[in-house]
Amino acid sequence: MPKDGIGASSKRREDVRFLTGRGRYTDDINLRGQAHVHFLRSDIAHGRIRSIDTAAAAAMPGVLRIFTAADLAGVGGIPCGWQVTDRFGKPMQEPKHPVLAEGKVRHVGDPIAAVVAETAEQARDAAEAIVVDIEDLPAVLDMRAALAEGAPKVHDDLTGNLCYDWGFVEENREAVNAAFATAHHVTTLDLVNNRLVANPMEPRVAVGDYDFATDHHTLYTTSQNPHVIRLLMGAFVLGIPEHRLRVVAPDVGGGFGSKIYHYAEEAFVTFAAKALRRPVKWTASRSEAFISDAQGRDHVGRIELALDAEGNFLALRTETYANMGAYLSTFAPSIPTWLHGTLMAGNYRTPLIYVNVKAVFTNTVPVDAYRGAGRPEATFQLERVIDKAAREIGMDPVELRRRNFVTEFPYQTPVAVVYDTGDYNATLDRLLQIADREGFEARRLDSAHHGRLRGFGIAHYIEACGIAPSNLVGQLGARAGLYESATVRVNATGSISVFTGSHSHGQGHETTFAQVVADMIGIPAAQVDIVHGDTSNTPMGMGTYGSRSLAVGGSALVKATTKIVNKAKKIAAHLLEAAEADIELKDGKFAVAGTDRSVDWGAVCLAAYVPHNYPLESLEPGLEETAFYDPSNFTYPAGAYACEVEVDPETGKVTICRFVAADDFGNVVNPMIVEGQVHGGLAQGIGQALLENCVYDGNGQLLSGSFMDYAMPRADDLPFYEVDHSCATPCTHNPLGVKGCGEAGAIGSPPAVVNAVVDALQRAGYAHVTHIDMPLTPARVWAAMHAN
């Protein structure tokens, strides 16, 4: 095995360009003759547009043209990529999502007009001169109120504000209710999963370009999945066939889900570039990102757990209100349903589960997947209610979990999915060992000596990653397949260019994918380059999200490389005058088994392209293969997390003292990168638990609209983490045995933090504090302590 193959913590090859300022992000692209667009956005949450007067603005310096909805004839709405069917068998309500507001504005930030000018500042200057007459309408904000009889409607043409009322598994509903009616103990918990803003450090940017000579469109955009954007925008919004539309996502500065979706601004710049025969560029400010990037989470609801006298879980029931915002973002309907309800079994053998989710339209920014996407919400509900139940029945929360763990695999959950493999006791044992639970009491006393309340919390998680089997998601309402692709192009000298449909925006695919290919062939990774992010030179791909890149994109890579190896063996057999079946590939050499005769990789590649001595009658020249991989199941990363906190009883401030993560990701290609993914996920999960909150006031104004009020985790908010992935049970159904690691940290950490804080307060005698809604800000913790 080469030293930089699978399992090596290879240095990232991406780093040199990023560390020297030579990355190429979308905002670094400036095309000749480029104009700039500024979007005039609604400053109220809900209103009816009476008139838009652009005359004065159009006369301002540098203005090229001003567009409103009336100027977008023939442009379709932004499509939704997933149709959920409700508990009565009806499709969800699906409103139109216009590129520019038509008739009404529905959230602060809804674009009303687009001003294209020579410079960005001129466009903004002119936007201020547009006169919009809007009739203020009452804003729909609270989800329960939104569903009340007579509530104002976000979309006049829909029946109320309910997108869907989903039940899962609907057939279990009565059985679950019956189990609750006779249970020995029922634990109930009302909770909020706070709305978050993804805030990748790079704000969104889009540059549209049009070549009238060839009728080709190009969109440069900050996307996690350029092919998906090409598909959605080309087919549904602008009617541009794929061969005339190129979408490029160059270096992308983080996404965390928020750059999956097709956004109106992308469609607009593509449209306007043709209308004006000039490249058109849009760069979001952070303030704009806060009111135009899809947001995350925002669930309100109740979870109930029924137990028998021994602490065995009998049944689980949830009722959740999930905020969709004003429009349906690309994957929004699937997040609180198929990415949430299917995970409600967690790591446990709960025989009966019923999940009810009501998705609601409100006058807020659309909500969609954010790191974890549905699974953090499920994990938070479950791991909080288990902790509460343990306290109520007087059992150690660790023991209560152990008692109910799934221990035999494959395991068919009552919520559709089948866990292929796992060992939850192993990760728990490892966790408790690293976290030194035995030594906690001594640490607690030491904290108490310094006037601090110390608490210890654990949480487990399981997630469904490697999204997803296409036939299954098709049945569930997905309007796309979720396979991945790879083309492996071996060059004549043996160097390799790999074209992948996965997209790296921080994950380091250029390094890890090269490790995989190099390992399979036995050549140095430096001989392999990874190309991604451009629909003109990569095969159709579904992109990077849902911890799917290595599990699905990597599997496509393995499949394509396997084809390469198989063909290369045929060539080698010819060169060595041996039977193909006798050819073995090892360390970059093809050898005839049991002999010392061999031919090296480079010679085989050269023969493929200079086929002088080559079996031309039975084999094509060249060495290039494409493969598509469609997974047969999800992957199920799982793990156990422990958090130790100190609470300052005078101020309510929570400090994370230790955070330990014991994850089972199956096999690992680059351990250094995997740990980095966990670190980042933990910071976002701890951020959700302690700091981050997207808050609207009663009029639908965003109160946390900048980093001055939306608390991003900073270096001094966080500790060094202790991260372990040694308890690995390889995935049974993909060729690498990998499960995915990108979201785990953000899924498992919020309940661990909250459990730790509640533990600290309980131990200190605050018996009435059984739950605090996130984020656990100092003010909230202090208020919870002093409630009553």
Add this chain to the structure above:
Amino acid sequence: MHDFEFVKPATLAEAVAALGAEGAQALAGGMTLLPAMKQRLAAPERLVSLTGIADLRGVTPAPGRLRIGGATPHAVVARAAAAHYPALARLAGQIGDPAVRNRGTIGGSLANNDPSACYPAAVLASGATIHTDRRQIAADDYFQGMFATALDEGEVITAVDFPVPQVAAYVKFAQPASRFALVGVFVAKFAEGARVAVTGASEEGVYRWTEAEEALNTHFAPTEFSHLDVPADGMIADLHGGADYRAHLVKVIARRAVIAALG
């Protein structure tokens, strides 16, 4: 931001003259003004930079006093005042972040008088004197409510003259997002008595907590606040904390400031 004319005079007299024009505004470090202009919340027609005037920069100790030039960046105060007025130096070293401290100035902070800023607490608790291009203003007369000061249009803070207390400390309980003070308390003990200034808490901006001063004048010790009542009325309430929480924090943070002062 809207465009403007930029001038950078080398002397105070030129700056004051330039500020006489309609729509002119002084630019110190720009840490507050430029973000406000980006949001188009401010749109001056002319910006008069004060950063080119050498006389406005520097920290000058005198017996029992410390004078800080109006355009002195926080980072300079954090270093140069450390030996003379450590509590003030530490306060300056906690404002914003290092890059902000390299640009932001004491004069800029005081002219803006953000209700959550740190410097106003030091100036008020120290009983400092604000020197401008035309007069001297006692701290007690200078702060006139949230974002309001005694400064006239075009008036430039040239220096702040601090009497150095016997002991002092500032404790900031940071708002988690902005890192401004959710509540900050500066406690200073002079021969003439104690002064306590609170920032971040009140809708009126920085204020002197006279009840605490009286308690400390009786006995300068951290145990003396438990009996004091801090009403929630008039305290700032926002998504980071309600009025009752801020009222509570005032006592907690003040006590910690006294402990720190007694160090």
Add this chain to the structure above:
Amino acid sequence: MAKVSMKINGQVVTGEVEGRTLLVQFLREGQGLTGTHVGCDTSQCGACVVHVDGQAVKSCTLLALEAEGADVRTIEGMAAPDGTLSPLQQAFQDHHGLQCGFCTPGMVMSAAALLAENPRPTETEVRHYLEGNICRCTGYHNIVKAVLAASGQDVSRFGGIAAE
């Protein structure tokens, strides 16, 4: 429009700017030095940090005209001319102190300013000094580790895997 002249990474440059042109715009749009990034509009995130006369500043909150005559250093000027990374840059790669790379230029410039002031900082000092640089990817673990390693300290006790 006004003329502005400054030294950037050792080279004197001159350009025409508006009063409102920010230093970061002058660098990115005027000089093509796109390594300096803009991640917010409230001077919080630090993606735009550069050195002006040896001091770390947020170039999104500094007018280009205020940098008249200044000596400016950007991320493009941190490696040796032949591309060899500085010890700090190398530590970021060795300890996986970056993922998407967007905050990285500002992070490196701030960390370089820290090490210039304080060649052997503690973990706490590093974390406090970097409070004006937001990273959304790394959770800061490996950034803090990289800065400590660049200062010559043993970072093995902080756990985590370094590059082989």
